Amino acid sequence: MHFNFVQKFATLSSVLGLAIAGTGLMGGITSANAQSGVPACQPPTAGEYLLLVVSPTAENQKQLRNALPNEIKTTTCQYLSDTVTRIGGFKRIDDANRWARYINNIVGLSAIITTRPGETQSPPQAQQPPVPTVAYNPQALGEGYAVLVDYFNRPELLTSVQQAVGGNVGLASYGQRPYLLAVYTTNQQEAYRTLQRLNERGFFAVLVDSRKVILLRSVVRL
Numbered sequence: 001m002h003f004n005f006v007q008k009f010a011t012l013s014s015v016l017g018l019a020i021a022g023t024g025l026m027g028g029i030t031s032a033n034a035q036s037g038v039p040a041c042q043p044p045t046a047g048e049y050l051l052l053v054v055s056p057t058a059e060n061q062k063q064l065r066n067a068l069p070n071e072i073k074t075t076t077c078q079y080l081s082d083t084v085t086r087i088g089g090f091k092r093i094d095d096a097n098r099w100a101r102y103i104n105n106i107v108g109l110s111a112i113i114t115t116r117p118g119e120t121q122s123p124p125q126a127q128q129p130p131v132p133t134v135a136y137n138p139q140a141l142g143e144g145y146a147v148l149v150d151y152f153n154r155p156e157l158l159t160s161v162q163q164a165v166g167g168n169v170g171l172a173s174y175g176q177r178p179y180l181l182a183v184y185t186t187n188q189q190e191a192y193r194t195l196q197r198l199n200e201r202g203f204f205a206v207l208v209d210s211r212k213v214i215l216l217r218s219v220v221r222l
Contacts, residue, residue: 038076038077039078040077040078040079041075041077041079041084041086042075042077044115047091047115048088048089048090048091048115049092049093049113049114049115050086050087050088050096050115051087051088051096051099051100051103051111051112051113052085052086052112053084053103053110053112054109054110054111054112055109056083060109061076063109064085064103064109067102067103067107068087072087072089073087073088074086074087080175081175081176087111093115093195096113110209112208113206113207114205114207115195138216140211141172141184141210141211141213141214142211143186143210143211144184144185144191144210145183145184145188145190145191145210146184146191146208146209146210147182147183147198147207148174148181148182148206148208149169149179149198149205150179150180150205151180157180158221160201161180161198164182164198164201164203165182165194165197165198168218169182169220170184170215170216170217170219171216171220172213172216173213174208174212174213174214175212178216180220181215181218182198184213184215191207192207
């Protein structure tokens with residue numbers, strides 16, 4: 001992991017002890033926001049890479065649609081607190097990456113890349129992770145890429161994630177939700193490799209613009 005500030009160590013259990021109950025990631029992707037009137041985003045199928053392009057206005061959505069070929073199917077839906085355009089069907093992360101760069105360069109919109117772990121390895125969704133409070137002394141990450149892992153209120157997943165990335169793991173907030181921070185880097189290829197490695201091992205990982213991520217702890221321990 002790459003951090004430009006002094007690391008702060010804490011146990012994951014002590015950090016979670018400061019949190020309050022909130023909404024789970026899969027709940028955010030499969031349950032509609034009642035106030036928005038926009039349907040919830042459908043999760044990717046197994047082996048599919050999905051682009052979720054943040055497009056909150058009708059003008060954003062029109063510009064995006066005009067920039068895409070007719071054969072690419074899109075839907076407008078709700079992901080966490082954002083209105084996004086869902087673009088699916090990618091079988092390789094490199095393909096999703098190329099389209100994410102194209103959309104950012106042509107339309108100026110940022111995209112989240114996510115995929116789905118294997119059916120036999122999906123983490124349970126019954127329990128919902130907490131939402132962090134400001135008691136963590138949070139710090140905004142800078143420009144770059146952050147790979148986040150939903151731990152589904154199971155702190156014991158920390159060790160497995162550490163083994164998968166070969167190093168320390170932090171705790172971060174994205175969309176007012178806590179995640180394990182697997183990597184924060186300005187190296188695009190490193191971020192994509194980490195995302196792919198985690199998803200291949202059955203974790204629910206997402207790649208996001210690190211400027212929208214708040215670091216809670218740079219290193220956490222069980």
